[in-house]
Amino acid sequence: MRELPKVQTPYVDRAQQHEAGIMGMHIFLASEIMLFGGIFMAIAVIRQAHSQEVVEYSKELHYYLGAINTMLLLTSSFLVAAAVHMSRHARRKAVLALLVSAAFLGLLFLGLKGFEYWSEFQEGRLPVAGGMEKINSAPGRLFLNLYLVSTSLHAVHLTIGVIALLVVAGRIYTRRSALPQRSVVVETTAAYWHLVDIIWIFLYPLLYLAR
Amino acid sequence: MNDFASAWPDAASAYASNVDLLALFFMALVVILSAPVFILMVVFATKYRRGKNADRTEPINRNMWVEVSWAVVPFLLILFFYGWATSLFIVHASPPSDALEIKAVGKQWMWKFQHAGGQREINELHVPVGKDVKVVLASQDVIHSLYIPALRIKQDAVPGRYTELWFNAEKPGTYWLACAEFCGTDHSAMTGKFIALRPADYSRWLAENGSDGSLAAEGEKLFVSSGCSGCHSPDAKVHAPSLAGLYGRPVPLENGDVVTADDQYIRDSILLPQSQIAAGYPHIMPTFENILSEEDVLKLVAYVKSLAKASEENLP
């Protein structure tokens, strides 16, 4: 067993350090919400201005793929929450299993999202070069642009989340992060994961079910 | 040095004088609110200067009521100005319905004006004094802002929509007109003259600058040459709505909304036909976005507007 981590400079004890870490993460998440908030505003304004086209093009999105993805993320969030609980009780193996399977679900999500982009491209509905024969109105294209921007920004966040989950799992596996003392890393990563999940919960209806 | 009179800029309308009055009283308020701070600061800094003998006993550190009062009293004072300024603004934002209408198009870096009779001018705007005049603004590229300091008014010209500005100039004369919104390289060269003429002079000016036809007449020509009439004339084979009597009427849309057919609606119908489809018609009208210029569109709008009271037969 490695030595327990020392308390770092500005802190007097581990509890204080733990709380600071969690609080820092929450504040960061608040700023992430504001970031996506800007995009949500943009989608809302475009929808308001061109409801007809937006509805028309939204109907063409593969809402069932989106629904499956929603399920995947909800399940993974559940797993991650369980991992937090287990980490407080130093159930190392369980934590590892939960984190890795949540990461796996995240990868599945990304795979499915990729497939979705690919099929949209085939159908000529993805606003990238060579993939937009079927897009023939400007506001419709604008809506799909926003669709692409917001979902890919979300996918980037999710990718970071997957990497973070795996890194944390790795540290726990190699015992560089001892449990339960360092359960804070599981908690902050979980908080981030939940946020990415919640953002999707808003994106999904806004984009796919806007009709 | 300039004499003081010229430091206060010309006011060419009653509205402008009202704004001046408001501004003047507001400056008085600024003095009233700030003078106590300046005076007391200097007085205290002298009286209680360190090392100076003064009565410093029992200083107070808080007094809720005093604090609340100096938060609330200035607020109430200023609330009065809020009411004044806002009511003046509402006047400015509500053009009378019978105002003489002039179209303006902002374009990097010039102002183009068109009078109802079709007279055109660039960077000069001739208007009659004593008449309500409404300028409908459009922009061909970026945001500009028509600013006439002597009238104390300005309004942005925003691409993609129409905005309006109205005034009633009282003092004949030549004034400065400028673009106030930064619009690129020659922003500061986008200036011109605002010329207020006596009604008789204005009529003479209109006659001297007579054009080949009124705006609406030019719009009618465009209506044929751009192919609108192919669909919209009564004998067209296509199922398209008649535009006679359309202007000002409520139009039911396919998605269930009802909108009023105003300038903006007609403009959008021409440039973004897919965004508001009239209920019961096919989605076949093409966009004229890259075919017609802002000025052409203004002419077409004027034409459609002139059909407000027309019947089917008058259509070409």
Added chain:
Amino acid sequence: MSSVTNHDERPNPDNLDDPGLSETKTERVSYLRAGHTLRSWLFTTDHKRVALLYMMSITFFFFIGGIAAAFVRADLLTPSADLMTNEGYNRAFTLHGVIMVWFFLIPSIPNTFGNFLIPLMIGARDLAFPRLNLLSWYIFILGGIFTLFVLILGGVDTGWTFYTPLSSMYANGNVVLVATAVFIVGFSSILTGLNFIVTIHKLRAPGMTWGRLPLFIWSHYATSVILVLATPVLSVTLALIAAERLFGLGIFNPELGGDPLLFQHLFWFYSHPAVYIMVLPALGVVSELVAAAARKPVFGYKFVAGSSIAIAVIGFLVWGHHMFVSGQSIYASAVFSFLSLVVAVPSGIKIYNWTATLYKGDISLDPPFLFAMGFIGLFVVGGLTGLAVAMLAIDVHLHDTYFVVAHFHYIMVGGTVSAYFGALHFWWPKIVGRLYSVVWGRLSAMFIFIGFNFTFFPQFILGYEGMPRRYHVYPEQFQVLHDMSSIGASILGIAYLMPAVYLYYSLRYGQPAGNNPWNVTGLEWTIPSPPPKHNFDEIPTVDGPPYNYPVRKEAKHA
């Protein structure tokens, strides 16, 4: 300034070969000497050193921005285009605005004095996340390098406001690069804000309750909330602009069904709160300076503390007052105008409470207080003229004229920059451990005040006469006032250079400052100057309110 007792040797300032005061004992164990290598500075996680890194960087950017201002003012000496081309002029004021706002004013007080003082004032050994703090400086520098790069490439000509569709489709400068630079520097802001909030929540010394926090801390807390919540909106907006330019996204382009006004809403949703990022820290500084100068607690501590929070919160609701003539609905305009008046109330509370603080004070006229007085005067003028442009009918005339330029320079330059200099003169002895010449300090405070008014007061008149802003060529009738302004700017520019000289001189020849040269309260004054690396040998316990100066009970008779 109280006399100094604990110096060891006397240097001879007239002898240029004299190496100055040799190191004092406290200096030898201070954070300044804890490591001499460049590495020890570039990889430091000590909040005090990071603060100094920031101080040097923003001073650099202040000069770059100031030189751009000098070009602008020189060009406006004549009504015609002589010094620069139209394009060149537009690039000059754009860079001036961009650099001054994002690379100087926003980081100015928080990242230097906030960084240095927050841990000291609340009795902590460092900020909550020291490495994040250093990282935020590197991000800042990265953004700065991008900006300088753009400067070399020729600049941008969109104005600091990047209005669409000019910036997204028509402008031919390096818009994407500048947007990237500002985007990057935004993350630095977010990290700093995050760090401050957590520090203030979690690292207060025992007994340092919320009601005992210095007002400087309160205002930085409010600032941080804005930093964290508003900056991301700017980031996403700039990203959308870049996407618009690079891929034709369309969101701000009416031809593609987008809405140019959406950009203005998003931009001002950030940029109005951002003006409070620029002024709240200054308000905090002035609260400290006024209390210190009067040797009295700030009158109505609770109201002054609460007003910072109120400004931060209400400040999020008034952005539409920049869009009164944009074609926004008149109802929206009326509401935004009203809320702009509401946000003035907490500012007013601060001003009047400071004035009341001076009553029966024991007022010193040392440089920090002169700067604070300058701040109050200029902020009041700037703020009340801000109310003038918040009045709808007045703004229709004054929008985008020099009146607005004057309004914001009164607050940002007259206000915040004065407060910055006030802070510099107040905490300089703490930061470097040496005293500077008080006489020169007083002189430069006066010159800055005079130069400032000379420069910007004429601009109010210009604006009311109808002189639009961002105008390179202008009608001749405006020349006299423009020339006054340019002359004032030269005085101001030189006045700004003065402190550089005597403060530098103090580094070598200044008397050692001792722990508490001003004889004031506050935890930062209980430790040696310059402070040791770990700030406090032992974390202090706080047992009284802030500004706990002795109260005189009986009349002192002459």
